[in-house]
Amino acid sequence: MALAHRRAVDVREATVEELVIAAQGGQRAAFGALYERFHRVVHALALARVAACDAGDVVQDVFTDAWHKLPRLREPAAFPGWIVAIARRRAIDAARRRPPLAPSADLAIDPPPRLEAAAALRAIRALPDTYRETLIMRLVEGLSGPEIAAHTGMSPDSVRVHLHRGMKLLRERLGEGGER
């Protein structure tokens, strides 16, 4: 283990734990691989709280923060829950610094989204925290339920329940004609 962090890992085949150990030792390629695996989850947590044009910056801030703090993460296997916690905290801080979300705030991205996408995102944001985060991971970032579970530390059953309950609420609200 002592030399593990000095050995270059195959970032395509490595487990999250192996990537974390390598990144703790300073391997930027390993950290890049962690980014590839987790950036969509982090973005979903940000998008649940801040405007689309700001969510990308929250992602970069989270990973910059993670790069500096990673050597102090004692249990590499805890990385998914750890990065999710950093992301949630950063997103909440960013939301506090910004004025309340205006409908136009989600249109100011490049390339611009469809208007129905902005309306659907607003409807998701109006759901309780647990449902909106999982739904954004699934519907915006395209992660499957098992992937969401693996990347957040939630149990597969919890993810399934959150997705179905959240989707039921979302369909009701979109069906009311207010958002689509």
Place this chain on the structure above:
Amino acid sequence: MTDPLYDKTGGDPELAALEAALGDYAHRAPLREPPPRRVRRPARVIAAVLGGALTVLVVVVLGRRGEPGCQGDGAGFAFAVDGAPARCAGSPAARGTLPVGAWLETTGAATADVRIADIGHLTVFGDSRVRLVDTGAAGHRLELARGRIAARVTAPPRLFVVDTPVASAVDLGCAYELAVEPDGRTRLRVTSGAVSLEARGRAAYAPMDTEVLAAPGRGPGTPVALTASAELRDAVARFDAGDRTAVAAIVVAAGPGDTATLWNLLAQTDREDRAAVFARLDALTPLPADISADAVRAGDPDAIARWRDALVDRWMCVGCFGKSKR
């Protein structure tokens, strides 16, 4: 049994349509190169390093008359340079921390990624010169002496300001490009959100997809849409150069995509011209019922500002109200 929502098996047309639309927001950006890690050293090593550093500092201070260095972890903006060497506080630097008071200078092929405290990022393009004027809880201020930068900021309005030789760009939103041109003019192009370009007691409000020039001795001009016609641009250039008769040509040339130009003119025209501008803007996007037309025609700053607040949604909406989709 299939569960398209959980494991993406089977088909659900309604779900697929929702995924297709919301996929517009999916994150695709690559990782920005993180800055070097801050190294934690034992106290004895720190003491030895500090002792040595103190000696070096005395030499450097005497030799450079107080110019700050760029390798410390102190207050400043972290940066990393790509493509070609850059100079920070007069010394070659590929990465480091730009301290208050120091200049960062890029050569032709270089770009520098600068972290604006915890509120955003700045790209400094080639042949540019920027200085960190101040950074703190009250705000962050840079000076762009020459060249071009692109800024993306997540912060309350007016927390991030960039000074150029002829104006100050005050961040009100998300992203913009700012250039100091060889003839001394400042060009601001807003790509997202809004920016206020200010100088000589005047402010130009430039929303997304507009650009505005500030010229030496004149302060900020009038923002025009990136899609504005040549006729409108020509008329605005004449107006900004002092030709008040150009207002009539602006009013004639202005279309649905030029409401930001018209709105800015409300505060820059006298009563008669303002009435013509008001009539055109009101025809393109009617004044909300709760704002007094007489107050706007009279140049009341509060009424004009309230109309802008009502127009912001229109300015930020790409693909509607005649604005072209990029």
